[in-house]
Amino acid sequence: MNKEPLLILVLYFILGIFFQDTFLLGKGWIYGVIIINVGILISLFFNTYFLHKIKVILLGILFFGIGVVLHFCNSLPQKMAIAVNKNETIVFKISQKLNSTEKYKKYEGIAQLGKNSFNSMVYIPKNHEELDYEHYYKAEAYIAQPQQPQYDFQFNYAHYLKRKNIDYQAYISKNISSIERNDLSFIEQIKQYRAHVLKKIDKTEMSGSTKEFLKGIILADRTEMEATTVQDFNRSGLVHLLAISGTHIVIIFGLFYFLMTRCIPLQFRKYAIIFSLVFIWLFALFIGFGNSVLRSCIMLSVYFMFVLLQRKPDLLHSLALSAFIILILDTQQLFDVGFQLSFMAVLGIFLLNQPLLKYFSRADNYFKKLIFNTITISLSAQLATLPLVLYYFHQFSFVSIAANFIIIPFSELIIVFSFLMTLLIVFGLDFGFIDKLYDGVIQLFLKSIHWFASADMVFIKNISMNLMEVISVLIAIYLLRALILKLNFKNSMNFIIAVLVFMMIRIGCNIIENQKEEVLLHSFSKNKIISIKKGSKACFWIQDKADREKVLQFIIEPYCSSRRIDHFEIKQIPFSTKKIVFGDHVYDMK
Incomplete structure (x- = not known):
């Protein structure tokens, strides 16, 4: 607790969320937890010897209780009676566009049926024009509730939507009328302007796959990206390039900071940092506060707050604080796969990057530093996220290791080029030769990724992994840090024992399942x-x-x-x- 107090308290908070999600305590129990929390808060003001001794335990219980209470509040069901499995005339507005399917364009929306207002998934035909945030829409829709999966091995889409507070699906086939809104909120105005920028990109003369790549890598819009392109990124282990993550935020921050330092005198250099932080927060607001975006912005802000205050930056404090803020706003985010992978990747980089760098020669120039850091950061992040990747997606390609080593060094240039292209399109500056140059570069980039993805020999599917196996692998990865730092008998035996425990658990699970x-x-x-x-x-x-x-x-x-x-x-x-x-x-x- 003395070394990383904030991280440990956040872990207690997370355990509280998991506890409530598993046991679903009722109101009576929640009132009891609140009373205990209030009692602990009051006791912390008394400085007795006994309370001082158990202060750490009390703080852990307090944060555990806060996690329980907040998750209870975020899991309250909607109390309304909507007739399902029938056609109804609804009025709705959209709140977010989602990935399209073969038949439908999908949106999250807020619908009105009679006096009842409810969150719903809205499906419209694929050939219908895009819906926007500037209109209310009226249509006859077939209202249904998401169905529970038939068996336990299938993806529970109903539970997934429930975590997003969505209980209904509205299927619309025709006759959608609209009326212009005059009550757009500030956030909706930003969303509408982002949609306007996306339409501008569609009007350029670049190829379709290049347009969708540009929208995905900068504006976090993959709703119309071809399934084959997404599959290539998944199979090559490079899907993180499409998700706006820490890499994108740091590169965009660095680009803006570089420009600011050229405009601001040296004695006002700290204002360049402040303006750059303000810019990335505005950028995050524009593209939507996704988990990885919000995490990256908070961590970068906390890091440079330490720098401005002339204190030593602490990566774990920044990571813990960003997780705490995101989960206070919405505890359901803990169960989002992107949230888990994002934080595990950063934690893996913290644990393994520096130890791995010690095995490389001294980086005495920029090129060596770039190559060495690319290898160690990619390897650290992949090792840390591997158990979760296998648990959720049940597939892995060994080519992803080589693909990350080769592609990642060029991703910085791709992101900068894409960002500048977006700015040119936003300001209506049309340079045909730049469009052609960008189109050619991205097509070559996509072909390279497709080449990696087509390596079927090293692609493994249907990998089984349960929660016990995930935990045992994560423990082994944690012990690997000590082994990398100091190769001795004790560290070697700890790591070997952890691996053997994983093998015993896996063999045992295989034997039990194969008897059925x-x-x-x-x-x-x-x-x-x-x-x-x-x-x-x-x-x-x-x-x-x-x-x-x-x-x-x-x-x-x-x-x-x-x-x-x-x-x-x-x-x-x-x-x-x-x-x-x-x-x-x-x-x-x-």
Whole structure:
């Protein structure tokens, strides 16, 4: 507690959120927690010997209780009765655009039905023009509630939306009328201007994939990006380049700071830092305060506050403070995958970057420093986030290590070039040769990433990983730091024991799962699939009219990673099949 008090208190706070999310304490229990917290706060004003001794414990309990209470407040259900599974005429406004699907454009919105106002996902046909923030819309919509998944291995989309306080889905097919709004908030005006900039980018003469890349890497808009492009970034381990993260914020801060230092006299250099911080916060406001953006801005601000106050900067304090601020605003963010990966990456860099740098020769020039830091930072971040990546996505490509080493050094130039291109488009400065140059550079960049992504030999899918395995791997990675710093018998044995514990847990989980046999009937769209599992093998019987690729993506691969399947086969049955008899059971295929 003496070394990193803020980090430890934030960990207690996070444990409180997890506790409440797991056990769902009712109002009576929450009132009890509040009373205990108030009692602890009062006791901290008394400076007795006994209270001084247990002050650390009391602070931990206090922050644990704060996490419980705040998460209870953020999880209160909406109390309203909306008729579902029927057509209703609703009035709505959009609050955010989401990634489009093959059939629909998706939005988060606030809808009005009678006297009831509710948060909803809004789906409109893909060929319909874009909705904006300047209008209220009226349409007949089919109102539905997100369905719980059929089995535990499937993604729980209903629970995901619930964490965003969304309980309904509105499907609109036609006849959308609109009326202009005169009550736009300041945030909505910014969102509308951002949408206007996105339209300006669409009007340029660059190729479609370049436009979508530019919108994604600078304006955090990937809503219309091609699925193949996103897949290339995922498979190559470079998807973090598309997410506005610490790298983007630091580069943009550095660019603005460089310009400010050329305009401000040396004696007023501190004002260059202040103006640069104000600029990145305005930039963050413009693109929307995503987790990684907010975390990066807070950490950078705290870091330079230490610099301006002539104090030694502390990365862990900055990390803990940014996590605390984000979670106080919304405790549900803790369960966001991006939030977890973002903070684990920074924590990994803190733990492993400097120890790894000691194994390189002295960086006596900028080029060496860039290469060495690229390697160590990429390796540190990938090691720290690897357990979570396997837990959530069940896939890993060894080519991602090489891809990050090669691509990341050029990403700084790509981000700066993209930022300058965005500024030119915003101010309406059209230079045809610059558009062509940027288009050529990005096309070459995307082809390079596609080349890395096409290396199927080193791409592993359906990797099983449960929470116990994740925790054991994270412990091993933490012990790896000590081993890198000092290679001795004690540190080696600690790391080896941690690895052996992970192997024992994994082997045990595999044995338990492989002893199970099951037959499941899956419903997918208008098709039925039967899966038969015996040990570590499975067979899937799918109807011949089913979309094989989608069945593989949404049914077969999640099932294999959940049930620890080593080998599976797919067999087809006629769509006209009405019933299948297997063992003592009859399965209805219609």
